Structure formats: C-alpha cells, structure tokens
Amino acid sequence: MTSTRGSAGSRDLKVRVKKTAKLSHSSQLWLQRQLNDPYVKKAKEQGLRSRAAFKLEEMDDRYKFLKPGQRLVDLGCAPGGWCQIAAKRVGLEQGKGRIVGIDLLPVDPIPGVDLIQLDFMAEEAPALLTERLGGKADGVMSDMAANTTGHKKTDHLKIIALAEAALEFANDILAPGGFFLAKLFQGGDSAELLGQLKRDFSTVRNVKPAASRADSSELYVLATGYRRKAAEPAQD
Structure with a gap:
C-alpha cells in the first residue's frame, strides 16, 4: 500500500492499495475505501464492531427512539455493532432492558445481549424471541441487506422483500407504541x-444518516407508534 497527500494544504494521508493478482479490481477498490473510511477508523478506536453502529447512533440522536428499559430485537445482527449501541442506550449495564439479536451467522458474545443463531423467518422464531425478551418487543431493528446481483432492479426487489419479511415478523412481536x-x-x-x-404506525420517516456512504443508495425507514390491532379470532 502507498499513501498520498490530499488537497493542497491538507495533512490527511490517503491510503492506496497496490494492484496485485491476488485481488480483483473490485476487491482492491473495496479495501482502499475501507482503509480510507473515517467511520471504519472511528469504529476501531471506540471498540465498535462495524461502521454501521454510527448509523444507528445518528438516527437515535435525531429521533430518540431508543429508551432506557426497552425490550429490543435486532434482526440480522452480525457482527453486532447495532447491538452495542442499543445496549448502551437501553441501559443493559445498569440492569435495564433486554436485547435479543438473531442472525444466520454466529456472533461473538456482547455483554448483556442474548444472541441466537437462527433464521428469523423460521416458524418458531417469533415465539422464541418473545420468550427470550420476557414479553412483547418495544422495537424491532433490521440492518439486513440481501446479497446483491449487480442488477439494480433485482437488488431493489430483494431488499424490499427482506424488509417486508422483517415487518411481518415485527407484527408478531411488537408491543403497542413500539418502533420498526x-x-x-x-x-x-x-x-x-x-x-x-x-397504516400500522402513527409516524413513518425515511432517514439517510450521515454515516451512510455518499455513493450508497441506502436509506432507512423508521416507523414509530405501533398501533396495529391483533387479528380477531375466527368465529364458528
């Protein structure tokens, strides 16, 4: 790797990755971007597991949806950055609240967080997470992204389908007034x-946190004030 100075008068050094047969061009670009990403550096300095932690932090600083004592579910929680931020804000260290993280991948332990290696779309998942929470959830969070194909329309459909599945899950476990x-x-x-x-929440917002990369089309939907009524039992 080599480094070069930025604009005139700047003392910031930009890391460039030397071309090598071992890395594809796209991999070289990804590595270079990671090495020069201030949020990646900041995450390492603060002991956070991903730069995505700052996205949750920024959104909560603005909209205040994380509160002490909440019960939360983090869908697709690996590697655990969102759980780390949420744990501080609900007060796990002070014995307040409860957080359950679920992912297909194993996640290294996070103090106070209950981690489950399971597909959240498994039939048993809603009941299991409600049991582990000790009741209905005050919030369901998902930073999941489907594997991309490179075809923009297909990738958009996949991410929407994943968000719809997350919402269906949330409908099974959210308490009145909860957020998604x-x-x-x-x-x-x-x-x-x-x-x-x-229809199901009192307020719905589209949010683009500053920690999202400028060249990324990602945004987040934040829905607060859950108000969906439980389905009426079928009459004989």
Missing part, C-alpha cells in the same frame, strides 16, 4: 411496504 427500523434502497418499489407502515 429497517434498511431500504432509494429507487426501490417500496410503495406497498410504506403503505403498510403508514
């Missing part, structure tokens, strides 16, 4: 999803 936070992409066909959210 999920990743989307700008330009995706999200009208149906947003319609469901506006």
